[in-house]
Ligand SMILES: O=C([S-])c1cc(C(=O)S)c[n+]([C@@H]2O[C@H](COP(=O)(O)O)[C@@H](O)[C@H]2O)c1
């Protein structure tokens with residue numbers, strides 16, 4: 001499993017996130033090409049490999065080419081993202097990050113979320129940082145993302161509202177809605193910004209201690225300010241073998257429509273549940289109901305629970321860890337006269353099983369007009 005660990009020893013901001021992802025290997029040209037799908041002009045990305053405090057890393061900034069002091073409202077930003085040609089997963093992640101900032105700003109300034117405006121540096125800067133972070137995250141496709149405690153800095157910061165205490169009110173609100181721990185050490189000034197903290201809270205699970213995984217490479221994204229200590233976000237990428245302990249999340253409901261039930265399973269599976277299924281049950285007062293079971297890795301538990309509470313009619317959840325035994329799996333491709341088929345090979349001790357991937361077989365059956373049986377028989381002879 002691919003793991004990312006956001007190490008926020010000198011805080012986190014939007015440009016530090018982009019710098020760290022680029023330092024980790026994301027091609028800035030790819031990032032820029034993806035950002036162009038927003039159909040916005042007037043910006044470019046400058047990513048420079050450089051040294052700070054004797055450490056090599058990347059300083060990335062979004063350069064606004066014209067005077068872009070737009071006061072865009074949250075709804076305008078939503079429209080820009082929704083109307084773009086970015087993938088749905090990037091759009092959803094970016095919108096979720098923006099929502100965290102908008103909810104916090106709305107709370108601080110006492111305005112409804114849709115009327116929140118992003119006036120600092122113009123909204124373009126925030127759009128590029130947030131959408132850019134979502135693009136990099138989905139390009140790396142991590143299985144697990146952890147974040148450390150956040151060094152937020154201390155003192156005061158000057159922004160459009162005048163002098164604000166550190167952490168800035170919006171940053172503090174975003175932190176209140178997450179379970180990340182903040183602290184302040186060796187920094188006089190603002191080291192964690194609303195954008196940076198919102199990205200972290202959306203992408204990562206808080207890990208109070210350094211998580212256990214095998215590190216493989218590091219990316220340093222430098223901040224623009226000089227605090228006297230290394231001002232960087234470090235992302236450590238590594239791997240972890242799949243845990244044999246997974247979580248089971250369950251609930252019973254008797255007051256959901258069939259349409260809602262179908263939708264919930266879709267959302268759960270798209271959000272990374274290992275499996276999600278229903279069992280018909282009879283509940284109190286002989287009401288026919290459904291027993292929902294979701295299987296997920298522990299790092300996804302918080303997300304899965306929030307989806308079950310948000311999308312079903314339940315008001316409670318049961319959860320427990322279970323041990324599982326998985327056969328070792330690998331894949332090979334075979335070429336048949338009708339097209340390529342992926343074969344999954346599962347092994348455990350002296351047991352070996354080779355099974356063709358259903359989607360490949362289905363595609364060949366659809367395209368050739370043969371029955372699924374005929375295609376399976378053909379693959380069986382070749383695998
Ligand atoms: O733009 C607004 S409304 C704004 C609000 C706040 C509050 O805490 S309220 C703070 N700031 C400061 O703006 C800069 C830029 O932040 P980004 O997250 O956009 O990089 C930073 O100093 C914030 O604390 C702006």
Ligand code: NI
Pocket residue numbers: 105108109161170
């Ligand atoms: Ni504000």
